[in-house]
Amino acid sequence: MSDDANVRAGxxxxxxxxxxxxxxxxxxxxxxxxxxxxxxxxxxxxxHCRFFLRQISPQAFLYSEMITTGALLHGDLERHLGxxxxxxxxxxxxxxxxxxxxxxxxxxxxxxGYDEVNLNIGCPSERVQKGAxxxxxxxxxxxxxxxxxxxxxxxxxxxTVKHRLGxxxxxxxxxxxxxxxxxxxxxxxxxxxxARNAMLxxxxxxxxxxxxxxxxxxxxxxxxxFPQLEIVLNGxxxxxxxxxxxxxxxxxxxxGRAAYHDPWVIAAPGITRASVVRAMHGYAVRQATRGTxxxxxxxxxxxxxxxxxRARLWRRMLSDPARLSQEDPGMLxxxxxxxESGSTKEVAHERRIAA
Numbered sequence: 532m533s534d535d536a537n538v539r540a541g542x543x544x545x546x547x548x549x550x551x552x553x554x555x556x557x558x559x560x561x562x563x564x565x566x567x568x569x570x571x572x573x574x575x576x577x578x579h580c581r582f583f584l585r586q587i588s589p590q591a592f593l594y595s596e597m598i599t600t601g602a603l604l605h606g607d608l609e610r611h612l613g614x615x616x617x618x619x620x621x622x623x624x625x626x627x628x629x630x631x632x633x634x635x636x637x638x639x640x641x642x643x644g645y646d647e648v649n650l651n652i653g654c655p656s657e658r659v660q661k662g663a664x665x666x667x668x669x670x671x672x673x674x675x676x677x678x679x680x681x682x683x684x685x686x687x688x689x690x691t692v693k694h695r696l697g698x699x700x701x702x703x704x705x706x707x708x709x710x711x712x713x714x715x716x717x718x719x720x721x722x723x724x725x726a727r728n729a730m731l732x733x734x735x736x737x738x739x740x741x742x743x744x745x746x747x748x749x750x751x752x753x754x755x756x757f758p759q760l761e762i763v764l765n766g767x768x769x770x771x772x773x774x775x776x777x778x779x780x781x782x783x784x785x786x787g788r789a790a791y792h793d794p795w796v797i798a799a800p801g802i803t804r805a806s807v808v809r810a811m812h813g814y815a816v817r818q819a820t821r822g823t824x825x826x827x828x829x830x831x832x833x834x835x836x837x838x839x840x841r842a843r844l845w846r847r848m849l850s851d852p853a854r855l856s857q858e859d860p861g862m863l864x865x866x867x868x869x870x871e872s873g874s875t876k877e878v879a880h881e882r883r884i885a886a
Contacts, residue, residue: 565721565763566778567797568592570787571624571649571693579823580831581618582814584790586807588797592783593621597651599664600627603636612643615814622647624693626654628664628674630681637682637690648682650675652694655729655739666729669698672710676717683718693723693765696749699731704749711757721761723785724750740787751780770796793837804835808867815860826855829863841870 569576569584571594581593598611603625614621623640625648627633637648652675654665668675675692682690692714696707711722727743734742745767754762761782768774769789777784790797795804815828829849836845848854848866855862 565592565723565761565783565785566590567774568723568763568765568783568785569594569790569797570765570785571595571597571651572787572791573597575791575831577827578614578618579814579818579828580791581621582615583807583811583828583831584794584797585617586810587794587802588799590799591797592647593618594649595621595623597624597626597654598636600625600629600632600636603639604632608639608643612640612645614643614645616644620646622649622691624649624651626651626664628668628678630677633678634681634685637686637688641686641688645688647689647691648686649691649693649723650678650682652692653725653729655695655731655734655736666695666698667731669695669706669710669729672713675710676713679714679719680717689721690719691721691723692719693725695725695727695729696746697728699728702728702746704752707749707753708756711753711760715757715760721763722753722757723763723765724753726750726764726766747777754781769793791831792834794834795837804839805867805871807835808832808863812860812863815863819858819860824855825858825860825862829855832863836870839870845870 567588567590569588569591573596576594576596581595584591584593595612595614603611612623623643623645625633625636625640627636627650633650640648651665652668655667679690679692694707694710697703698706707724714722726745726747726749727739730739730743747764747767750762750764754760763783763785764777764781765785765787768777768784768786774784774786786797811828811832815823815825818828819825832849833846836842839845845866848862848869851862
């Protein structure tokens with residue numbers, strides 16, 4: 532089987548692999564562009580979700596849920612870092628503010644074979660703030676630079692940062708400009724810019740994703756002012772035309788919940804929904820031998836037929852408690868047959884990711 536075929540079939544080399552503490556210290560790996568990315572999302576972008584998204588988009592850069600340094604250093608490594616080789620390119624996002632702890636975690640991430648370590652400087656939740664990391668660190672670029680420098684010295688993997696434009700009501704471009712300059716000097720080459728401020732008080736994480744106004748133009752300005760850096764725009768991107776429009780100004784775009792609820796927005800040419808479902812059936816069969824409950828996989832597939840005339844039927848069949856309790860991956864094929872039967876046979880997806 533060719534490497535490409537193995538990826539599509541879902542090889543397991545990255546899953547359950549014992550960490551290699553020396554990994555990441557060899558030659559610097561080739562730079563992996565972030566033209567199309569799917570954001571790290573708590574409770575959503577787990578390993579099953581990422582495998583599913585990879586079947587839809589072979590080229591998208593995928594991200595883990597945020598993992599705190601404490602959870603990684605004192606928790607179950609395989610649960611946090613285990614993944615399937617088919618997920619490449621994939622990054623692990625870390626949350627923390629202690630350089631030594633982040634460096635230790637970066638070594639663990641490298642040992643598991645990830646392609647990148649991403650530092651979360653964008654989460655505004657109060658729980659995260661109590662841990663002294665996330666968006667509140669926008670006010671401490673020196674500390675963020677120390678964290679990035681420590682990770683760069685610990686591993687050869689790219690260290691990237693996901694951040695906001697500002698905090699609270701400070702909308703001075705100088706704040707984010709200084710932040711990027713100082714962190715770039717520490718070794719960060721790729722900045723993923725959520726083009727909103729983070730309100731540290733008064734708004735929930737959900738409100739922080741929608742209420743602070745989007746300022747995409749400031750993301751464009753960062754690319755103009757730092758042409759040597761890779762600038763990836765995040766926030767409010769939900770369609771192919773929007774992706775294309777932003778790519779005229781920045782190096783890449785990152786989609787979040789839009790890609791989760793309507794994953795076909797990132798679909799590659801030639802992919803069909805039927806082929807994705809069949810791949811997920813095979814994956815579910817393999818995961819069942821490891822004791823993975825089917826519901827943990829099926830829940831991520833609900834949006835696959837978003838906008839389709841039988842989308843409601845698809846969601847209903849995949850969320851049927853009685854059927855899920857039988858732990859039979861064949862239910863995915865049954866749902867596929869029910870949705871596709873009686874309709875025009877699906878043709879290969881023709882939409883193109885902007886080249």
